[in-house]
Amino acid sequence: MSYAYLFKYIIIGDTGVGKSCLLLQFTDKRFQPVHDLTIGVEFGARMITIDGKQIKLQIWDTAGQEAFRSITRSYYRGAAGALLVYDITRRDTFNHLTTWLEDARQHSNSNMVIMLIGNKSDLDARREVKKEEGEVFAREHGLIFMETSAKTAANVEEAFINTAKEIYEKIQEGVFDINNEANGIKIGPQHSPTNPQSPAGGPGSSQGSGCC
Amino acid sequence: MDALVNVLSVDRTDPEIVAYALESLLNVTNPDLLEDEDPNLQTMGKQFTEIFIKKSENVVMLLSILDDYDFRIRLPAIRLMTNLLVNKPKEIQEILLVSPMGISKLVDLLSDSREVVRNEALLLLAALTKSNANIQKIIAFENGFDRIIQIIESEGFSDGGPIVEDSLHLFLNLLKSNTSNQTFFREGSYIKKLLPFFSQPDENDIGWPTQKVANVYHMLQVVRTLVSPLNPSQVTLSCQKSMKSCGILQSLCSILMANGVPAETLTEAIVTVGECIRGCQENQEYFATVMAPSDPPRPALLILLMTLVNERQPLSLRCAVLYCVQSYLHKNEKSQADIVKTLLPSSTEVSSLSAGQLLCSGLFSKDPTSNWFAAAIISHCLVDNAVQKESLLKVQLATKANSPPITLLHHILNTVQQTNKTQVKIGFLQFLSVWLESCASSVTQFLSNSNAIPFLISQITSGELEDKEVFVQGLSAFVLGLCLYFNPNTVPSFTKENMNQLITNRIGMETLTDGLNHISKSEFYLHSLKHPQLNAKHSTDLLFDHSFCLLFKKYEPLILLQLSNPHSQVLSPQSTLAADFSKMGYINNHQSPNDVINSYKEVIRRQDESIDSCKKEITMLQAHNSEYKSKVEEMLSEVMQLKNQLALAQAQRESMTVRQIPEDHHLAIVAAKDNLIKELEAKLEGYNQSYTGGSPVLKIAMQEDLITKLEDENKQLVEEVERMKKDQEELLELLTEQDNRISSFKSRLREMGAHVEEEEEAEDELVPANMAAFDGGGEDFLN
Numbered sequence: 001m002s003y004a005y006l007f008k009y010i011i012i013g014d015t016g017v018g019k020s021c022l023l024l025q026f027t028d029k030r031f032q033p034v035h036d037l038t039i040g041v042e043f044g045a046r047m048i049t050i051d052g053k054q055i056k057l058q059i060w061d062t063a064g065q066e067a068f069r070s071i072t073r074s075y076y077r078g079a080a081g082a083l084l085v086y087d088i089t090r091r092d093t094f095n096h097l098t099t100w101l102e103d104a105r106q107h108s109n110s111n112m113v114i115m116l117i118g119n120k121s122d123l124d125a126r127r128e129v130k131k132e133e134g135e136v137f138a139r140e141h142g143l144i145f146m147e148t149s150a151k152t153a154a155n156v157e158e159a160f161i162n163t164a165k166e167i168y169e170k171i172q173e174g175v176f177d178i179n180n181e182a183n184g185i186k187i188g189p190q191h192s193p194t195n196p197q198s199p200a201g202g203p204g205s206s207q208g209s210g211c212c
Numbered sequence: 213m214d215a216l217v218n219v220l221s222v223d224r225t226d227p228e229i230v231a232y233a234l235e236s237l238l239n240v241t242n243p244d245l246l247e248d249e250d251p252n253l254q255t256m257g258k259q260f261t262e263i264f265i266k267k268s269e270n271v272v273m274l275l276s277i278l279d280d281y282d283f284r285i286r287l288p289a290i291r292l293m294t295n296l297l298v299n300k301p302k303e304i305q306e307i308l309l310v311s312p313m314g315i316s317k318l319v320d321l322l323s324d325s326r327e328v329v330r331n332e333a334l335l336l337l338a339a340l341t342k343s344n345a346n347i348q349k350i351i352a353f354e355n356g357f358d359r360i361i362q363i364i365e366s367e368g369f370s371d372g373g374p375i376v377e378d379s380l381h382l383f384l385n386l387l388k389s390n391t392s393n394q395t396f397f398r399e400g401s402y403i404k405k406l407l408p409f410f411s412q413p414d415e416n417d418i419g420w421p422t423q424k425v426a427n428v429y430h431m432l433q434v435v436r437t438l439v440s441p442l443n444p445s446q447v448t449l450s451c452q453k454s455m456k457s458c459g460i461l462q463s464l465c466s467i468l469m470a471n472g473v474p475a476e477t478l479t480e481a482i483v484t485v486g487e488c489i490r491g492c493q494e495n496q497e498y499f500a501t502v503m504a505p506s507d508p509p510r511p512a513l514l515i516l517l518m519t520l521v522n523e524r525q526p527l528s529l530r531c532a533v534l535y536c537v538q539s540y541l542h543k544n545e546k547s548q549a550d551i552v553k554t555l556l557p558s559s560t561e562v563s564s565l566s567a568g569q570l571l572c573s574g575l576f577s578k579d580p581t582s583n584w585f586a587a588a589i590i591s592h593c594l595v596d597n598a599v600q601k602e603s604l605l606k607v608q609l610a611t612k613a614n615s616p617p618i619t620l621l622h623h624i625l626n627t628v629q630q631t632n633k634t635q636v637k638i639g640f641l642q643f644l645s646v647w648l649e650s651c652a653s654s655v656t657q658f659l660s661n662s663n664a665i666p667f668l669i670s671q672i673t674s675g676e677l678e679d680k681e682v683f684v685q686g687l688s689a690f691v692l693g694l695c696l697y698f699n700p701n702t703v704p705s706f707t708k709e710n711m712n713q714l715i716t717n718r719i720g721m722e723t724l725t726d727g728l729n730h731i732s733k734s735e736f737y738l739h740s741l742k743h744p745q746l747n748a749k750h751s752t753d754l755l756f757d758h759s760f761c762l763l764f765k766k767y768e769p770l771i772l773l774q775l776s777n778p779h780s781q782v783l784s785p786q787s788t789l790a791a792d793f794s795k796m797g798y799i800n801n802h803q804s805p806n807d808v809i810n811s812y813k814e815v816i817r818r819q820d821e822s823i824d825s826c827k828k829e830i831t832m833l834q835a836h837n838s839e840y841k842s843k844v845e846e847m848l849s850e851v852m853q854l855k856n857q858l859a860l861a862q863a864q865r866e867s868m869t870v871r872q873i874p875e876d877h878h879l880a881i882v883a884a885k886d887n888l889i890k891e892l893e894a895k896l897e898g899y900n901q902s903y904t905g906g907s908p909v910l911k912i913a914m915q916e917d918l919i920t921k922l923e924d925e926n927k928q929l930v931e932e933v934e935r936m937k938k939d940q941e942e943l944l945e946l947l948t949e950q951d952n953r954i955s956s957f958k959s960r961l962r963e964m965g966a967h968v969e970e971e972e973e974a975e976d977e978l979v980p981a982n983m984a985a986f987d988g989g990g991e992d993f994l995n
Binding site for chain 1: 309310312313315316345346349350352353354355392393395396400
């Protein structure tokens with residue numbers, strides 16, 4: 001499948017807030033109730049459409065545990081978007097947001113779009129963090145905010161797609177330097193006229209569609 | 213060492229001296245230093261590395277030196293880092309992982325415009341990525357694949373120099389056993405970018421340069437890593453599909469059929485094609501249609517089989533063909549049927565060369581290796597395929613002129629008995645065991661040869677065997693075991709019971725077990741079990757086939773279980789699963805493989821049912837549990853409520869005793885008034901006495917006034933006392949009421965089992981006593 005743009009995302013936040021579940025829900029449309037600890041980082045991908053353009057999302061799901069923090073830091077720089085996730089039923093995960101945000105701002109490129117996500121909105125009875133608190137935090141730090149449920153899939157699509165929209169708008173405004181791949185954005189192979197990579201005359205280069 | 217490190221940190225501004233310091237460090241940490249000399253010196257590089265990394269800051273400092281664009285500094289710095297990584301990979305990897313952007317910086321070096329630096333960076337990254345999944349993933353994230361492919365492209369793909377080989381080394385490191393990166397590679401459409409590597413070789417190209425052979429070899433390794441049968445099957449399957457849709461499989465197949473391809477490359481390409489199609493139906497179907505550009509055109513499959521049964525072909529090539537053809541047959545009933553069909557009598561009229569003819573020529577060849585290969589291929593057509601096992605029984609052979617034709621199975625059996633070549637015996641016995649497994653008709657045909665069982669017994673009991681003869685013994689035991697296990701009781705002299713007795717009396721359990729152990733304990737067996745590809749260095753090493761090993765692993769314990777219980781029709785309940793099978797008559801009743809499958813299905817269904825019922829039970833119990841919990845909570849809250857009420861009542865009672873104080877106060881007032889009246893009366897008397905003297909009228913009038921006043925006063929006081937008494941009575945009533953309430957609470961509390969303190973009761977008794985005393989006092993006063 002060809003694409004106009006490719007965006008790299010990372011998902012960050014405390015352990016057990018549902019990062020992997022959000023990714024799984026987005027890429028596979030299913031929910032895994034058993035907590036399977038992420039080791040280091042795991043990769044997932046999906047194609048979306050924005051403004052009539054195919055956009056490929058490559059998503060790196062990071063481990064929330066402190067032990068993996070130094071590894072996950074390596075992923076900030078090359079990401080165009082980040083989903084910063086907390087668990088609305090655990091206040092401590094909300095309290096740690098500042099640390100996460102500092103970490104992200106310090107190691108990422110300044111244009112990285114950060115989406116704040118209060119996950120597990122299906123567990124309203126056990127809620128410890130009010131929606132308004134999330135909104136206030138997001139406003140204070142210039143983030144987009146959403147409450148999601150990886151279990152019921154509520155707002156999961158929107159979270160990933162809205163982040164992509166924001167990045168897309170930044171590209172349109174010329175904020176992102178799309179020729180620098182270190183920003184986590186790539187232009188699709190057939191969309192860059194001066195692409196030096198296209199294997200000229202290589203056999204089968206024309207029949208190679210449907211590779212992903 | 214310290215001095216050199218010091219130079220690096222202190223004299224950073226002087227590029228020349230920093231470069232010299234780096235060069236010096238480079239020399240002392242060189243892992244290849246004095247390679248063939250004193251072994252003590254060999255470890256020098258390691259030791260110096262150890263000293264250097266004792267302070268992890270040194271590594272971090274080296275990392276920051278890499279930022280220096282100056283050629284004189286950057287190049288030795290990269291080389292030094294590579295040395296460190298080669299000497300102490302784990303330690304350095306950890307340090308680099310925790311230093312912020314450490315790995316990313318190293319990846320950036322690949323973009324250095326100076327080729328020398330870039331090439332050194334390739335070596336550095338190859339050392340960096342060795343067996344560390346975290347680093348491998350970060351490099352993939354940092355567009356590592358893109359950069360490597362760019363380098364390969366700029367170097368001219370397979371025609372490129374050693375740089376391409378270095379790049380491919382790195383490639384392999386990034387993909388090997390790293391599922392996340394493999395998925396990323398496929399998702400990122402990188403597979404397509406490998407295609408130019410396998411472009412059709414030029415027909416006029418005579419002889420490939422060594423470097424090209426090496427490059428293509430490594431590229432084939434990259435492809436194999438992506439479709440390895442050891443990967444999770446889902447990952448492999450999607451990669452296999454990509455290989456086909458991107459045209460890689462097609463290109464590989466054309467390499468197979470092209471002229472002038474070096475043997476080494478050809479061998480690896482055949483194996484790679486095998487892994488690209490293994491178990492993937494779509495690709496297997498494609499492979500069946502590939503035609504060789506021969507005259508007349510023949511299917512590629514036939515060309516491969518010709519190679520297989522040609523003893524002049526190199527062994528490695530024949531092994532590769534075996535693997536490829538087996539992969540073509542793997543889990544594909546259609547391709548299995550296609551091959552068996554060519555062996556059946558109906559197809560004999562076909563004049564052109566067929567797979568069946570080639571395989572038969574292999575079976576009857578004088579070359580034991582060809583025999584072994586042909587048997588391995590045919591048995592692969594039978595794996596998990598009951599229909600083909602039945603069909604193959606129909607194959608008849610006319611071995612000698614004028615003698616009646618015999619079946620293929622009997623021919624194989626006869627050959628095993630007559631040949632003195634161990635490898636042939638092993639190959640054919642394996643073939644037989646695959647054929648007999650779960651197939652009652654083939655067991656019947658096998659047993660109908662009266663020599664079969666005596667031969668097996670003689671093999672098993674012949675002692676003092678040398679070398680690989682023990683495997684013949686083990687295989688004979690296994691075949692005998694299968695005949696017992698799948699015995700349909702159709703051959704009168706070899707019923708299940710007869711065979712059981714035969715084994716116990718003529719062989720003995722121990723001898724049979726020993727025989728089986730010869731196989732299960734052998735290195736050859738364990739090696740073949742691990743990976744489907746067979747890598748024999750010498751033709752006599754061709755012993756066990758992977759699919760046979762799987763079969764052996766499955767049935768060895770079942771045969772032993774069957775034997776351990778010789779007399780009963782029902783197996784011992786040692787194993788619940790076996791007991792389950794026997795209850796359903798699985799062991800005794802397997803007329804056809806369908807029954808076996810059905811019995812398995814039955815077991816699964818029953819287990820499913822029991823799981824379901826268990827699940828239901830759990831939910832029910834959980835519901836009960838929560839119900840009880842809520843009840844307990846309810847009762848607790850009730851108790852709390854009652855306790856509160858009690859406390860309230862006590863508080864009220866206490867406040868009541870407080871209200872008694874004003875009552876006392878009233879009494880005192882009354883007493884004071886009393887006194888006052890008495891005083892006044894006394895005064896009055898005094899006045900009456902003094903009345904005799906003075907102005908009596910005035911005095912009397914005054915006295916009278918006084919009296920009326922006093923009388924009024926007295927009246928008022930009496931009224932007041934009466935009112936107070938009324939109040940008192942009311943209060944008393946209230947008190948008794950409270951008392952009643954308290955006692956009722958208490959009794960309720962007692963009912964609920966709460967402990968009521970004695971003290972409270974004592975207090976309760978005290979209060980009425982006080983009141984009685986007070987009552988008495990009041991009456992006294994009124995009287």
